[in-house]
Amino acid sequence: MNDTILTVQGLSKKFTVHILDKKTLHGCDNVSFAMKPGEFMGIAGPSGSGKSTIIKCLYRTYLPSGGSVWYRTKDGREIDLVTAGEREILELRHSEISYVSQFLKVIPRVSAVQILAEELRERGWNAEAAQERSYELLRMMNIDAELWDAYPSTFSGGEQQRINLARALITEPRLLLLDEPTASLDNETKKVVIRSLLALKQKGTTIIGIFHDLESMRSLVDKVFTMRAGQCKSIKRMREVV
Structure with a gap:
């Protein structure tokens, strides 16, 4: 796994x-794959096929029923995200792993710039620098x-999605999990998001994303x-997909 x-x-x-x-439903079953630093994998398939289940298991929103998910941390430790304790998972979410869902969950009556600035303040930025960087991301x-x-609770779905993505860009995670990152976006904003994700990829972020687009x-x-x-039918290089 080195x-x-x-x-x-x-x-x-x-x-x-x-x-x-007490009927048992299978969200996903016997899923296996490996990712290298800076690699980007898309998950495709019809609705209900288990795409979101995989992402949520990796982020540990869902506790997997079986298997292992070995993650190599920045300091070289190997952690099984299936069996890791809650505190360790929370630490990884804060420092290395980010998840962008289709829905924005924020505290009411907190402005867009405050949401982003707070993420930076938690990472040691002073108030003025955090605000300026937040303005840059909102503009971008x-x-x-x-x-x-x-x-943002009053924003359109597309605007909320852009706030979600801006938060992920702030943290520059080592592993980024995306659930329909280009949904509800107009063509111009899609181009902005694609450029931003490619920039993260070039910096070495490993990205897994669900796409219908x-x-x-x-x-x-x-x-x-x-x-x-719920099962993998194929893993292909993008150039092999018609």
């Missing part, structure tokens, strides 16, 4: 649905200046992991 940052082996997640007489994400001091995926990913009914 040349990889992430090694997933036999990852499985089962859900017990109590209102359906094509957020209108009149919205910088407004509350094939054109965006072509611009970003090195390989495509295709899911059907």
